[in-house]
Amino acid sequence: MKVTFKIWRQENAKSKGNFQSYEVDGLTEDMSFLEALDHLNEILVGQNQKTIAYEYDCREGICGQCGVFINGRAHGPHDHMTTCQLHMRSFKEGETIMVEPWRATAFPIIKDLVVDRSAFDAIIEQGAYISAKTGTAPEANAILVGKEVADKAMDAAACIGCGACVATCKNSSASLFTSAKINHLNSLPQGEQEASKRVLEMTRQMELEGFGSCTFTGACEVECPEGISIINIAEMNARRAKAKWIG
Amino acid sequence: MYFKKSIIALTGLFLCVFLIVHLSANSILVLPEDVARDMYNSYSTTLRESPLIKIVAYVLYLSIILHAIYALLITINNRKAKSKGYTMNRFKENSSWTSQNMGLLGITILIFIVVHLANFWARIKLGMGEGVDLDSKGHVDVYEVTYSLFQNGYYVIFYSLLMIPLGLHLHHGLKSAFMTLGFYHKKGLKILAKVSLVYAAIMTVGFGIIPIIVFFK
Numbered sequence: 001m002k003v004t005f006k007i008w009r010q011e012n013a014k015s016k017g018n019f020q021s022y023e024v025d026g027l028t029e030d031m032s033f034l035e036a037l038d039h040l041n042e043i044l045v046g047q048n049q050k051t052i053a054y055e056y057d058c059r060e061g062i063c064g065q066c067g068v069f070i071n072g073r074a075h076g077p078h079d080h081m082t083t084c085q086l087h088m089r090s091f092k093e094g095e096t097i098m099v100e101p102w103r104a105t106a107f108p109i110i111k112d113l114v115v116d117r118s119a120f121d122a123i124i125e126q127g128a129y130i131s132a133k134t135g136t137a138p139e140a141n142a143i144l145v146g147k148e149v150a151d152k153a154m155d156a157a158a159c160i161g162c163g164a165c166v167a168t169c170k171n172s173s174a175s176l177f178t179s180a181k182i183n184h185l186n187s188l189p190q191g192e193q194e195a196s197k198r199v200l201e202m203t204r205q206m207e208l209e210g211f212g213s214c215t216f217t218g219a220c221e222v223e224c225p226e227g228i229s230i231i232n233i234a235e236m237n238a239r240r241a242k243a244k245w246i247g
Numbered sequence: 248m249y250f251k252k253s254i255i256a257l258t259g260l261f262l263c264v265f266l267i268v269h270l271s272a273n274s275i276l277v278l279p280e281d282v283a284r285d286m287y288n289s290y291s292t293t294l295r296e297s298p299l300i301k302i303v304a305y306v307l308y309l310s311i312i313l314h315a316i317y318a319l320l321i322t323i324n325n326r327k328a329k330s331k332g333y334t335m336n337r338f339k340e341n342s343s344w345t346s347q348n349m350g351l352l353g354i355t356i357l358i359f360i361v362v363h364l365a366n367f368w369a370r371i372k373l374g375m376g377e378g379v380d381l382d383s384k385g386h387v388d389v390y391e392v393t394y395s396l397f398q399n400g401y402y403v404i405f406y407s408l409l410m411i412p413l414g415l416h417l418h419h420g421l422k423s424a425f426m427t428l429g430f431y432h433k434k435g436l437k438i439l440a441k442v443s444l445v446y447a448a449i450m451t452v453g454f455g456i457i458p459i460i461v462f463f464k
Binding site for chain 1 (some may be wrong): 321325327330331334343422425426429
């Protein structure tokens with residue numbers, strides 16, 4: 001299989017980047033997208049050229065490290081999928097594939113396709129933890145949590161923090177990410193102690209980090225590898241109003 | 248920013264309610280001329296003379312201004328948050344064109360409002376331009392103002408065509424406003440999406456067809 005990659009190359013945060021084209025032969029349809037990039041990097045090493053920087057870790061869709069904008073979509077052409085789960089069979093023979101880093105002011109480019117997502121960590125630090133002691137597994141069962149509540153909390157907890165929601169959002173809003181973290185913990189009895197503080201401080205930090213506002217386009221829930229619903233954002237807004245006005 | 252967003256949602260919802268009242272009044276215009284003129288003129292006289300409506304009118308002006316100004320401020324902030332866009336962006340595959348272009352639709356509606364106010368409000372309330380006669384019962388003949396305006400085909404096209412961006416803006420805006428204000432009931436949101444569609448369709452068709460009917464009267 002032969003394709004042309006048009007990849008964003010940028011030396012560092014301050015330098016001006018540009019697209020560079022690479023015609024790559026010797027690929028197979030069964031290769032993952034990242035394996036195709038690995039293959040390209042091997043070719044570049046052979047030619048004594050600088051390799052392309054991109055992030056990954058688990059390569060099985062659970063760590064949230066990989067993530068690039070491929071052909072105009074976050075994580076490529078499919079809904080609810082990480083970049084590492086994307087395979088070359090999703091592209092046509094001879095196709096030109098555009099690869100760009102996540103674009104958001106809050107996610108500055110470190111190099112090529114690697115962006116700095118520590119703005120997410122700053123939001124997490126404001127409240128994505130609990131102070132309640134949950135003990136070991138048998139003790140945890142002493143706190144009764146209904147099935148519906150547990151399911152809802154788990155759906156929100158599925159967020160892997162990849163940043164596709166911010167990347168695809170026209171306003172680079174981090175609302176889906178932040179709401180998932182808030183609703184995960186605030187739904188559960190263990191998260192109750194810091195519930196109000198968590199909402200207020202995490203949403204405040206979200207704005208301080210320079211993310212935009214949510215306008216409910218719904219693009220984020222389509223690109224989210226875990227399919228986290230934008231209803232979480234509406235619920236975060238309700239929790240925010242309650243924390244602010246009622247306490 | 249969330250405070251501003253909430254104000255946009257609240258003023259937007261108020262404007263949605265206002266449009267229902269506005270369309271109800273406009274529907275008088277499709278009645279036969281002898282009935283319509285009387286009803287329309289006495290209705291508008293009642294409105295102008297009511298002190299309660301005076302307060303509502305000021306809330307209305309304020310709502311439009313706040314809605315537009317806060318939308319502008321939020322858009323500026325959002326642009327800062329996305330300082331560089333994508334060379335290739337297939338957003339149509341993950342979201343509606345309308346939801347991505349609320350600002351553009353809003354500006355179109357604002358242009359419409361300015362023209363609309365110049366046609367009616369400035370003439371009737373501020374007394375600018377051509378004077379307005381009284382009808383046989385001594386009411387200001389607002390019906391005549393409307394009727395004569397829509398004898399001009401260009402105005403009919405302008406008024407009717409611009410109800411399309413209004414409808415699109417309302418369709419996304421109504422459901423989005425509820426979510427901004429924290430309405431997160433799953434089944435309720437499904438119903439709300441349908442209500443928004445029906446509401447937007449009624450507003451577009453309703454406001455859009457009346458000038459055409461008046462034109463052919």
